[in-house]
Amino acid sequence: MSVKDGDGTTSQDGKAYELQIYPRLSLETASCCTLRVTKEATTASVIQDAAATLGLDASKVYVLAEVKECGGEEWVLESTDLPVHRVLLWPRKAQDQHSQKEGFYFLLQERNNDGSICYVHLPSVGNEQESKRLVARGFLPPQQEDYEDLCNLPVLNEDSILDNLCIRFQKKKIYTYAGSILIAINPFKFLPIYNPKYVKMYENHQLGKLEPHIFAIADVTYYAMLRKRVNQCIVISGESGSGKTQSTNFLIHCLTALSQKGYASGVERTILGAGPVLEAFGNAKTAHNNNSSRFGKFIQVNYLESGVGARVRVTHTHTPCPLMSLPLLPQKSCCL
Numbered sequence: 001m002s003v004k005d006g007d008g009t010t011s012q013d014g015k016a017y018e019l020q021i022y023p024r025l026s027l028e029t030a031s032c033c034t035l036r037v038t039k040e041a042t043t044a045s046v047i048q049d050a051a052a053t054l055g056l057d058a059s060k061v062y063v064l065a066e067v068k069e070c071g072g073e074e075w076v077l078e079s080t081d082l083p084v085h086r087v088l089l090w091p092r093k094a095q096d097q098h099s100q101k102e103g104f105y106f107l108l109q110e111r112n113n114d115g116s117i118c119y120v121h122l123p124s125v126g127n128e129q130e131s132k133r134l135v136a137r138g139f140l141p142p143q144q145e146d147y148e149d150l151c152n153l154p155v156l157n158e159d160s161i162l163d164n165l166c167i168r169f170q171k172k173k174i175y176t177y178a179g180s181i182l183i184a185i186n187p188f189k190f191l192p193i194y195n196p197k198y199v200k201m202y203e204n205h206q207l208g209k210l211e212p213h214i215f216a217i218a219d220v221t222y223y224a225m226l227r228k229r230v231n232q233c234i235v236i237s238g239e240s241g242s243g244k245t246q247s248t249n250f251l252i253h254c255l256t257a258l259s260q261k262g263y264a265s266g267v268e269r270t271i272l273g274a275g276p277v278l279e280a281f282g283n284a285k286t287a288h289n290n291n292s293s294r295f296g297k298f299i300q301v302n303y304l305e306s307g308v309g310a311r312v313r314v315t316h317t318h319t320p321c322p323l324m325s326l327p328l329l330p331q332k333s334c335c336l
């Protein structure tokens with residue numbers, strides 16, 4: 001950008017400023033257009049002038065993005081933002097005419113009907129972090145807000161709860177808290193959120209600090225038992241096929257991983273292996289589940305004072321839901 005005194009369009013301070021605007025559009029256009037604008041020119045008026053100068057389709061919507069570093073982050077300006085004010089914050093050298101590869105310029109891009117930016121070279125938005133960054137910088141419309149804990153819903157009724165669970169489920173977030181209760185929605189497909197990295201990630205974290213997860217429940221229970229030296233109990237409830245057995249398996253997986261810490265003893269394999277045998281006495285094929293456990297299940301995991309899993313008992317009961325209890329056992333025994 002360069003400043004021209006007293007000629008052409010001038011602002012209140014008597015100066016006209018030149019903006020270097022590079023179009024990044026699907027159709028071939030001039031590589032750069034230099035606009036002379038006042039300090040008070042808004043993004044909307046600059047876009048209008050640039051589109052007219054470049055002979056672009058006036059029926060389309062365009063956005064102006066500020067680029068500082070070449071190849072670095074681009075920030076979409078609001079229509080009321082003042083581009084010259086942005087330029088005045090650039091280093092002195094960058095305010096003069098310079099080539100695009102030196103950075104510090106504006107990009108003109110097309111906006112889609114849904115509010116997202118029409119990218120010629122779309123950066124990968126595969127991962128959530130990248131798309132969050134693009135939303136923050138104005139390149140993607142904000143995602144529908146969802147609440148990790150139903151207690152934080154601004155309006156609490158059946159519709160808002162179901163809407164929130166639905167929005168989260170569409171984002172592949174199957175877990176949601178309701179205070180210290182975890183709601184799980186069966187995805188009926190594999191989600192890569194149960195590997196050891198996740199056990200580590202949730203280890204010794206306060207509930208609610210991280211994204212809701214079944215491992216967070218296992219972790220909080222395990223550490224509460226060690227800290228308070230009081231038996232802990234996890235109740236899993238839900239209709240047939242809702243994922244109670246899977247959830248129990250994930251809990252066992254996490255609890256054994258937390259308590260083993262290098263003592264590979266195959267406790268998890270033993271517990272999980274016992275499940276199908278016991279279930280065989282009470283399983284049936286239902287409309288929702290071809291391996292439905294008709295009776296409740298009671299799993300008791302006993303621990304040594306050191307926190308190492310020592311004893312496990314898995315029993316089928318006639319209670320309507322499985323129950324897990326984690327008594328602290330100061331004994332050196334290991335049986336099933």
Ligand SMILES: Nc1ncnc2c1ncn2[C@@H]1O[C@H](COP(=O)(O)OP(=O)(O)OP(=O)(O)O)[C@@H](O)[C@H]1O
Nearest residue numbers: 186188189190240241242243244245246289292293
């Ligand atoms: N978190 C999950 N991720 C992937 N698939 C899941 C998950 N939870 C459940 N499922 C799928 O749903 C099926 C039924 O789940 P599960 O057997 O755990 O239900 P259940 O509540 O124990 O049913 P029932 O009460 O009839 O025994 C599983 O076989 C699995 O395919």
